[in-house]
Amino acid sequence: MTQLAKKRPEFRNIHAFKDLPSYRWPLAALVSGMHRISGLILFLLLPFIIWLFDKSVSSEISFGSFTAAFTTGIGFVPAWFVKLVVLALIWSYLHHLAAGVRHLVLDVTHKTTKDFGRHSAAATLVFSIMLTVILGAKLFGLY
């Protein structure tokens, strides 16, 4: 091989704010990107999830501090911020779950048409965003 390998373009999207707005985002791409972001959020919030599990199941007293997290906060962290993090958790879980189910359906049915890709992506977004709004409203005491 005498010819030098051609330098190939790289799309790493490291400069997210510069790169990402320059793309066209079909619904399926949006769902895919959000699948990754929601997974990363869940990964980073894992200790908080286990903290919630710990406090809620360990004893009556710890259950008290679990419920207090939503009314008076945790230490110096105010309750509204705890609720905001829990809202992020709710959205991340719902979106990751719905997008994951969409993946499994595509794996099993091999419905790789453009139409099905778009419709299933729309269904994923509707499911996760609507449930997040409903549960978020409950979380912040709107009903």
Added chain:
Amino acid sequence: MSATYGYKRTVVGAHYGWRDFLVQRITAVLIGVFTLLVLCKLLFTSGPIGYDTWAGIFAPQWMKALTFSVIVAVIWHAWVGVCSVWYDYAKPAGLRLVLQALSIIWLVSCGGWAVQVLWRL
């Protein structure tokens, strides 16, 4: 040398990502089923859910065993997922190695904590 590609591809040795692919799906199904199970238990209780009802869900031995395997599934699933993120964005191999090592510590620590909480019940 005979051809080792196409339908004659060597399917042993390196896993060609096949194991990660399968692990990601099997663990996902387990986590999804577990979510449904806990959700059903909550939805089919009448009245407000206090400590007794909530902790009671995780009290039976079979539920502890199941929750244990879900904890392992979450850790494994997160490992496969976060690895693919590091593969995509963390380009210098040294940086990727550091991030992967930190991810292992992060995930194993979280798993240990979750198991401790579960087995104290």
